[in-house]
Amino acid sequence: MTHSIIFDTDPGVDDAQAIAIALAHPEIELLGMTTTFGNVTIEVATSNALLLAELAEQRIPVAQGAAEPMVKKKNPPPGHIHGDNGLGNMALPETTTHAVEQSAPQFIVEQVNARPGEVVLVAVGPLGNLAAALQLDPTLPQKVKQVVVMGGSIREGGNVTPVAEANMFNDPHAAAKVLQADWPLTLVGLDATHRCVLDPASMKKIVAGQEKLGRVLEESYAFYRRFYQKAQGIDGCCPHDSCALVWLLRPDLFTTRQGYLSVITEGLAEGQTLLSPLEREFVDARWSIGTPKQVCLDANGPAVIDWIVEALTPTE
Ligand code: RIB
Ligand code: CA
Secondary structure (H helix, E strand, O other): OOOEEEEEEOHHHHHHHHHHHHOOOOOOOOOOEEEEOOOOHHHHHHHHHHHHHHOOOOOOOEEEOOOOOOOOOOOOOOOOOOOOOOOOOOOOOOOOOOOOOOOOOHHHHHHHHHHOOOOEEEEOOOOOHHHHHHHHHHOOOHHOOEEEEEOOOOOOOOOOOOOOHHHHHHOHHHHHHOOOOOOOOOEEEEHHHHOEOHHHHHHHHHHHHHOOOHHHHHHHHHHHHHHHHHHOOOOOOHHHHHHHHHHHHHHHHEEEEEEEEEOOOOOOOOOOOEEEOOOOOOOOOHHHHOOOOOEEEEEOOOOOOHHHHHHHHOOO
């Protein structure tokens, strides 16, 4: 089955790994990429998305999106994690292509309305573009096929605060709108992605399987790996954003639970994501807004890594 996707991204080292999968996998039709601030500034995110498509020698529309959060003050991009250029501070070739005219929200609304019931939105950065698209066309939830969001954390704790995951923390107001809209949405958060470690041996196979993209994946991984060694004492990196695509193609590798999602938007716990399980009753309706969503609470890490390696080492 082919999945026609719009990839909403803040590339970003792990975003680049996921973009390489989206560009290569025969069951994925990449309709376009929409960019957002997050790991990098919006300008760098757009330039990196254009460059990755160029290196794969594919003409993929890139629509530029959110430059900052909906409400809160923007945090400086985490150059110590992804590099100031979002790809491990490696020397990058100049891009030769440009973003399309439409903004990211306009692009999303146009593509979904052109193909109602067929488009999957895969969002792996802060959620401002999807929130703005909902604002632009409030009937969007009835016309998308599926939304997959890399973000959030239910039991795993946070990676930028003790409770908040980066994509949610970077724009909690947008996250609340997206996670509580009435569309079919699966959340692939740290409860799943932290079970997956892309180790150096697997990365070596991937680099060998990629042509021009291989050098970017290799050098950006090396930078990201140093961060993970220092910050988490693991030798490798969590392929957070690739996990969103793995769920789409191999949902059997994940353990999920249905329930209502909410996002804390203010105060010490801003960006925290809460799951109110479908079968539980709580004191009042505040914890069950919108329609029930599917939340990944675990993953078969080794199998996810094997799938990623296979997706990025094309058979002869
Ligand atoms: O918390 C991990 C997420 O935040 C990933 O999408 C990573 O690329 C950053 O955007
Ligand atoms: Ca990302």
